[in-house]
Amino acid sequence: MKKLEENIFLIGFMGAGKSTVAAELERQLHIPRAEMDALIVEREGMAISDIFAEKGETYFRDAETALLKDLTEKKGIIISCGGGAVMRDENAALMKQCGKIVLLTATPETIYERVKDSTDRPILNGNMNVDYIRELMEKRKDRYLAVADVVVATDQKSAEEITREILAAFA
Numbered sequence: 351m352k353k354l355e356e357n358i359f360l361i362g363f364m365g366a367g368k369s370t371v372a373a374e375l376e377r378q379l380h381i382p383r384a385e386m387d388a389l390i391v392e393r394e395g396m397a398i399s400d401i402f403a404e405k406g407e408t409y410f411r412d413a414e415t416a417l418l419k420d421l422t423e424k425k426g427i428i429i430s431c432g433g434g435a436v437m438r439d440e441n442a443a444l445m446k447q448c449g450k451i452v453l454l455t456a457t458p459e460t461i462y463e464r465v466k467d468s469t470d471r472p473i474l475n476g477n478m479n480v481d482y483i484r485e486l487m488e489k490r491k492d493r494y495l496a497v498a499d500v501v502v503a504t505d506q507k508s509a510e511e512i513t514r515e516i517l518a519a520f521a
């Protein structure tokens with residue numbers, strides 16, 4: 351893993367720990383990290399929830415695809431994806447072509463505990479409960495699993511442990 355020629359894409363449900371683990375991978379591997387959500391906020395000059403509310407989800411999804419196209423021009427970076435990014439076929443194909451895809455999973459109960467106080471996950475606005483999380487996760491699960499090269503369950507594990515498992519899978 352010293353000479354990472356491909357990218358690492360971290361995918362998974364909101365709160366699975368993509369941003370947290372990406373930061374740990376960056377710290378350990380000394381390779382740059384791109385946070386899709388943060389880069390969209392920077393490009394648009396608006397919070398994610400404001401983009402959804404004022405411009406709509408399709409606008410956000412188009413911005414996400416445009417950003418992914420720019421990011422996949424690069425090599426050897428860690429990309430922490432938006433939780434829904436891989437649901438678009440075009441995005442999933444781009445990721446597959448340009449790197450290894452790591453899926454982080456967690457139970458709906460764990461996810462709820464991690465995201466319940468957040469106000470900037472518009473997909474969960476008004477639906478912040480375990481049942482809704484389970485339902486949406488179920489809808490997304492097949493796609494997440496279909497594209498993943500490596501799957502790491504994150505419940506009751508620290509970011510360091512999860513990172514160790516990812517690196518072991520690629521060793």
Ligand SMILES: Nc1ncnc2c1ncn2[C@@H]1O[C@H](COP(=O)(O)OP(=O)(O)OP(=O)(O)O)[C@@H](O)[C@H]1O
Binds near residue numbers: 362363387433506508
């Ligand atoms: N392994 C873990 N154990 C305990 N808490 C965690 C773990 N991973 C992440 N968290 C916490 O859960 C919350 C969500 O984590 P994070 O932002 O990394 O998720 P994400 O997958 O990037 O979510 P999103 O798709 O919404 O960007 C944060 O408060 C983070 O500190």
Ligand SMILES: O=C(O)C1=C[C@@H](O)[C@@H](O)[C@H](O)C1
Binds near residue numbers: 433
């Ligand atoms: O799962 C999703 O659809 C999303 C996850 C977040 O990372 C953001 O990209 C946005 O809130 C949408």
Ligand SMILES: [Mg+2]
Binds near residue numbers: 430
């Ligand atoms: Mg994140």
